[in-house]
Amino acid sequence: MNVLKRAFLYDTRKKGKSLTLFLLFVLITLFVTISFSVLSATQAAATNLRETVGASFTLRGKPMELNTSGENYVMQFIPISQQDIDLIAGSTEIKACNAQQSATAAASNFFFPSGMPSGTISANTSSAWNRNFTSGILTLAEGRHITQDDRHAALVSRELAEENELQIGSELSFKDPAATVEIIGIYESDPSMEFDADTIFTDHNTLWALTESESGTYSGRVDFFVTDPARLETVMEQSKKDTPLQWEDYTLQTDTAEYDAIAYQLSTIGRLTTLLIVSAITVSVIVFFLILAMRIRGRVHEVGVLLAVGVAKGHIIAQFFVEATAILLLAFLFSCPASYFAIVQIGAFLRDMVGAVNVDLPTWKLLLQYGIEVFVVFTGVMVAAYPIFHLHPKEILSKMS
Amino acid sequence: MIERAFFYTTRKRGKTLMLLLTLFVISTFVLTGLSILAAADHSALSLRQSVGGSIKLELDENNRQNWTYQQSVGGTLVGYTGTPITDADIEKVMSVKGIHGYNGVGDGSVFAMDFSFISGFSFGPGSDYSRLPSVSNSEYFNYFRRGAFKLVEGRHITPEDDHAVLISTALAERNGLKLGDTITVQCCYDAGGYPNVSLEVIGIYQSTLDDGGFTTTSTDKRNRLIIDHKAMQEIMMHDVIQYDNGVEFFVDDPRDIDKIAAQIQKLDLDWNCFKLTVDNTAYEAVASSLTAMQNMVTGLIIGIVIVSIGILALILNMWIKQRTHETGILLSIGVSKVKIVTQYILETLMIAMIAFGLSYFSSGAIAQGTSNLLFSQVAETQPIPEIETPDDGTEYLDITGQYIPYDTSNMVAPDSIEVHVTVEHLLWVYLLGMAICTAAVVLASLPVVKMKPKNILSQMS
Numbered sequence: 001m002n003v004l005k006r007a008f009l010y011d012t013r014k015k016g017k018s019l020t021l022f023l024l025f026v027l028i029t030l031f032v033t034i035s036f037s038v039l040s041a042t043q044a045a046a047t048n049l050r051e052t053v054g055a056s057f058t059l060r061g062k063p064m065e066l067n068t069s070g071e072n073y074v075m076q077f078i079p080i081s082q083q084d085i086d087l088i089a090g091s092t093e094i095k096a097c098n099a100q101q102s103a104t105a106a107a108s109n110f111f112f113p114s115g116m117p118s119g120t121i122s123a124n125t126s127s128a129w130n131r132n133f134t135s136g137i138l139t140l141a142e143g144r145h146i147t148q149d150d151r152h153a154a155l156v157s158r159e160l161a162e163e164n165e166l167q168i169g170s171e172l173s174f175k176d177p178a179a180t181v182e183i184i185g186i187y188e189s190d191p192s193m194e195f196d197a198d199t200i201f202t203d204h205n206t207l208w209a210l211t212e213s214e215s216g217t218y219s220g221r222v223d224f225f226v227t228d229p230a231r232l233e234t235v236m237e238q239s240k241k242d243t244p245l246q247w248e249d250y251t252l253q254t255d256t257a258e259y260d261a262i263a264y265q266l267s268t269i270g271r272l273t274t275l276l277i278v279s280a281i282t283v284s285v286i287v288f289f290l291i292l293a294m295r296i297r298g299r300v301h302e303v304g305v306l307l308a309v310g311v312a313k314g315h316i317i318a319q320f321f322v323e324a325t326a327i328l329l330l331a332f333l334f335s336c337p338a339s340y341f342a343i344v345q346i347g348a349f350l351r352d353m354v355g356a357v358n359v360d361l362p363t364w365k366l367l368l369q370y371g372i373e374v375f376v377v378f379t380g381v382m383v384a385a386y387p388i389f390h391l392h393p394k395e396i397l398s399k400m401s
Numbered sequence: 402m403i404e405r406a407f408f409y410t411t412r413k414r415g416k417t418l419m420l421l422l423t424l425f426v427i428s429t430f431v432l433t434g435l436s437i438l439a440a441a442d443h444s445a446l447s448l449r450q451s452v453g454g455s456i457k458l459e460l461d462e463n464n465r466q467n468w469t470y471q472q473s474v475g476g477t478l479v480g481y482t483g484t485p486i487t488d489a490d491i492e493k494v495m496s497v498k499g500i501h502g503y504n505g506v507g508d509g510s511v512f513a514m515d516f517s518f519i520s521g522f523s524f525g526p527g528s529d530y531s532r533l534p535s536v537s538n539s540e541y542f543n544y545f546r547r548g549a550f551k552l553v554e555g556r557h558i559t560p561e562d563d564h565a566v567l568i569s570t571a572l573a574e575r576n577g578l579k580l581g582d583t584i585t586v587q588c589c590y591d592a593g594g595y596p597n598v599s600l601e602v603i604g605i606y607q608s609t610l611d612d613g614g615f616t617t618t619s620t621d622k623r624n625r626l627i628i629d630h631k632a633m634q635e636i637m638m639h640d641v642i643q644y645d646n647g648v649e650f651f652v653d654d655p656r657d658i659d660k661i662a663a664q665i666q667k668l669d670l671d672w673n674c675f676k677l678t679v680d681n682t683a684y685e686a687v688a689s690s691l692t693a694m695q696n697m698v699t700g701l702i703i704g705i706v707i708v709s710i711g712i713l714a715l716i717l718n719m720w721i722k723q724r725t726h727e728t729g730i731l732l733s734i735g736v737s738k739v740k741i742v743t744q745y746i747l748e749t750l751m752i753a754m755i756a757f758g759l760s761y762f763s764s765g766a767i768a769q770g771t772s773n774l775l776f777s778q779v780a781e782t783q784p785i786p787e788i789e790t791p792d793d794g795t796e797y798l799d800i801t802g803q804y805i806p807y808d809t810s811n812m813v814a815p816d817s818i819e820v821h822v823t824v825e826h827l828l829w830v831y832l833l834g835m836a837i838c839t840a841a842v843v844l845a846s847l848p849v850v851k852m853k854p855k856n857i858l859s860q861m862s
Contacts, residue, residue: 016722024715031708035701042697049690114620131609135547136682192506192543192646194532196620257548262687265448272441272820273698275771276434280705283430287712290423294716297415298723346697353693 007322025331033339055229079217098129101220108175119198123207143185154181155201229259292380406747424756432764454655459647461676483674505644507535511586531624535633555604566600655684721845768820
């Protein structure tokens with residue numbers, strides 16, 4: 001009788017034992033597969049969490065001249081070009097950027113809430129990412145934010161809109177030089193932050209027209225928001241390398257206060273989850289070993305008989321291995337669709353909770369896991385059969401209980 | 402019977418050891434899992450705490466009967482005639498569980514007596530004044546919390562401070578002021594007759610706001626003098642400390658913020674004059690992801706427990722099945738079935754007791770190793786605070802010529818994460834483990850016990 005046939009007969013005749021082993025294998029295989037996808041799901045949730053807290057770096061031109069002679073500080077900054085902004089913002093790891101510069105402008109057909117003849121104009125590429133909005137000092141109450149494509153658009157304060165009985169769609173005119181903008185949104189400010197309600201947010205074209213300056217240059221700050229705060233430093237270094245700027249004329253400054261507050265705890269949860277899964281795998285391997293050892297130890301009698309009838313030790317061990325592996329393969333067949341089903345459930349659960357999160361199970365990972373399990377079974381059989389290998393048939397038979 | 406059980410376990414050393422090992426590994430696994438779950442929950446709590454949430458108690462400006470409006474030159478004078486928010490109210494709110502700090506904000510405006518503000522656009526004499534907020538804890542003050550101001554030197558104002566002031570780097574530079582210097586201010590309200598009050602500079606902040614260039618002296622944030630309430634009381638000549646701009650209370654766990662707000666609402670305060678607003682936006686932004694992560698970890702632990710139970714049951718099943726021969730012999734010599742099963746249970750439980758006990762120590766060691774690992778890794782990855790050169794141009798050089806990063810408030814060592822195995826967890830493992838062992842052994846023995854001795858012996862392999 002050859003090895004394969006004997007193994008097959010053993011597995012099919014000892015139904016109870018085979019079933020027990022099968023169930024154990026299914027349980028462990030399923031558990032390990034699901035653990036891995038839970039790990040990647042947790043990482044996805046953590047990434048999602050990191051993305052909701054902002055981290056940014058700010059590019060600014062250094063002051064060209066410092067005029068402290070008068071009562072005011074008058075500052076001229078080295079301009080930043082559209083080209084450079086595009087170059088940095090082009091990185092896939094940057095989710096948004098906002099160039100911001102300010103000037104003052106005189107009102108023509110409306111009044112500033114403070115009663116002054118002129119007020120601050122803050123030009124933005126996308127006002128949603130203006131620091132006053134991201135920090136929560138301001139909130140958009142009506143309408144929409146200014147985006148890159150807007151021309152002659154403005155956001156005004158609730159106070160300014162009410163004082164002048166303006167609403168979305170109304171026009172504001174400035175004089176000296178003249179310019180007209182359309183109100184596309186109304187903002188409200190946190191009263192405790194004393195935000196200057198005179199401030200009007202506009203696009204850059206309006207500001208260039210109002211200041212009669214060259215369009216396409218920015219003499220203010222540009223904030224770049226990274227997708228993953230954990231990679232802020234890397235992204236910033238990369239931008240610095242890739243952008244042909246005279247860097248000694250510019251400064252880069254990071255703002256990670258919000259992320260820093262949660263970074264430690266977040267990474268701790270991540271590490272704990274990893275640890276949990278590592279221990280789950282370790283335990284699974286140990287249990288594999290123990291089960292195989294128990295199984296083979298219970299068959300000393302059989303080994304003795306086989307040896308006595310002249311079956312080679314190598315064949316016996318091969319038979320044990322084939323028996324276990326056959327059951328393991330069956331377990332794979334069963335647990336593979338089961339684990340896919342479970343992962344779909346986990347993915348659906350995550351999507352319900354945090355929105356678009358992709359939990360997938362790459363085939364190579366699954367194959368790798370199965371390969372390792374086969375290897376573990378092989379090692380387990382070898383280790384468990386080791387004492388039998390070294391005994392004479394006589395000793396084995398005498399040792400039988 | 403007990404003797405037989407004892408003999409079996411002691412004489413069949415190999416088998417006993419094997420079962421002992423299995424039980425030991427599984428219970429270590431479960432205990433470690435439970436302790437990690439506890440640690441992860443703790444981390445999540447700390448995360449929620451550092452995200453924070455606040456509840457603001459303020460004067461209700463919508464209730465018109467508490468306010469007087471007087472037309473006068475240059476606008477409307479608004480007066481408040483309702484109940485002011487005082488220390489007694491704060492004390493009441495602080496008695497609610499789950500609040501760890503507060504910041505009351507008062508308001509006033511002063512002239513600079515022996516120094517000068519940074520002037521903005523001027524509208525004639527008398528406009529060279531600035532507002533000064535009084536705070537209980539400047540660290541919690543809106544401007545600092547929102548990152549508009551950053552303390553670069555000195556320390557924050559605490560409730561114990563008396564006549565302390567925080568000034569901006571720009572103001573310090575302009576007037577050559579440094580920590581420990583005193584400045585004198587006087588209230589600029591029309592009523593007049595206000596005293597000169599001296600304040601000691603205990604901290605210097607940097608304003609990160611971009612106001613545009615268009616400010617008056619009073620709207621330029623760099624002119625803000627942040628002072629304590631005792632100083633404000635003297636400047637404004639109040640009898641008691643008044644928190645005109647409300648009091649913000651900071652909760653321990655933003656997840657409970659609505660419950661806490663409801664409890665505050667039930668307190669005996671003058672709700673006719675006050676109103677309560679909850680700010681939980683920071684937590685809401687991270688809540689779903691965080692909860693998802695926690696659910697994942699919890700799910701994993703439940704999985705671990707279920708798998709462990711499954712493995713345990715199957716292994717015991719294997720163990721008993723292997724003893725069909727023995728059962729047959731025992732039955733044939735007339736030992737009752739109950740006694741045989743009891744013997745098996747006793748054997749298992751004896752081994753289980755030892756295994757579970759041992760696992761307490763092993764999982765304790767693993768937990769310790771885990772905490773050490775987490776700590777050392779964190780210590781390595783914790784970035785060294787960078788010294789940043791000021792780059793907004795407005796405050797180019799500090800008075801001392803360099804910037805000392807003020808980081809100690811944010812750098813408070815994060816809540817240490819310790820993975821602990823508790824006795825409670827161990828008790829659970831004992832109870833559950835023993836129940837499962839018993840059940841598994843009984844189930845596994847059923848078919849064997851049901852059979853007649855003759856059948857059993859003939860079935861033996």
